[in-house]
Amino acid sequence: MVEDGPVCCYRHPDRETGIRCTRCERPICPECMISASVGFQCPDCVRRGASAHTRQRTIAGGVVAQDPFLVTKLLIALNVAVYALELAVGRRIADDLGLGAVCQPKGLPGRQCAGVADGEWYRIITSAFVHDLPPNFTHILFNMLTLWWIGGPLERTLGRSRYLALYLVSALAGSAAVLLLDPGALTFGASGALYGLFGATAVFVxxxxxxxxxxxxLLAINIFFTFTWPHVSWQAHLGGLVGGTAVAIAMFYAPRERRNAVQWGTTVGVLVLSLVLSVIAVAQVTS
Structure with missing residues (x-):
């Protein structure tokens, strides 16, 4: 097909040109020409190409980030910051942020409740960022090493938002299990969330x-230590493992055409179930 009359740049109609974009074939003037591997491209095509590049997806549908370990680094930094505060202030941080729901026996005059049973619901998530004080340095050390070794690769595989959701929901599922099975114990630590990451890693593999x-x-070794080491909350480990595995199955096996709905629907479902079970557990303690 032969065009009649002069050909002008599509962005500058007053400028005649004989050059066309190699992608969309629209005419472009020297000001709009951007060098490409072959020929020249217009600004619109270059923008679209850059946008498509930034939207590369992980196997779970998450966006590929420039720093694939950012959330893991921030979680480690937050845990270490809370631990530094514990070292500065003392045991009271664990007492104020740890998980527990206790009430005096029913019928006592001036009956009092403490922890989540006293309405301090923030403890079901803050407890996941508190660790044992010295001489038990191994508590935070092992947990942070595990978070880096297991969490980092998962973040790169899932993408930031899905990974963070997995971590937090696993922590809440661990708290729900503690409130159901051992509400009177003061528990804290990232282990519930980490067991959720263990379960997710198994699903990914x-x-x-x-x-x-x-x-x-690796999972069998950790479960062995869960039931043999003293002062370990197997309830939190079990709850985190079940909750994290359920979320991970949705993350990795959701059909592509309904991926977001299945992934986030399951995540919200596990979250809501954890909260409902926590409420039921606390109601039993306070009744």
Whole structure:
């Protein structure tokens, strides 16, 4: 097809040109020409190409970030910051932020309740950022090393928002299990959330048909220590593992055409279930 008359730049109609964008084939003047690997491209095509590049997706549909470990670094920094505050202030931080729901026996005059049973619901999440004070440095040390080794690769695989949702929901599921099974104990630590990451890692390995033996052996070792080491809340570990695994199954196995609905619907479902179970547990303590 032969065009009649002079050809002008699509962005500057008063400028004649003989150059066209190699992608959209619209005429462009020297001011609009942007060098490409082959020929020149117009500003609109270059913008669209850059936008498409930034929207690269992970296997779970998350956005590929420039720093794929940012959330993990921030979670570690937050845990360490709270621990530094504990070192400065003392045991009272664990007492104020740890998980527990207790009431004096029913019928006592001036009956008092403490913790979540006294309406301090923030403890179901703040307890996941508190750790044991010295001489038990191993509590925060092992948890932060695990968060880096297990959490970092998961963040890169899931994307930031899905990874953060997995972590927090796992922590809440762990708190719900504690309130249901051992409400009177003062518990704290990131282990509930970390067991959720263990479960998610197992789901991811299965999803890609990798060898399951290494992650299963690692999980078995951690479960062994859960039931053999003193002062370990197996309830939080179990709750976090179940909640994190459920969310991870939705993250990694959701059909592409309904991926967001399945992923976030399941995440919200586990979150709501954890909160409902927590409310039921606390109601039993205060009744």
């Amino acid at each position: 299965k999803r890609l048909n990798y060898d399951m033996r290494p992650i299963l052996i």
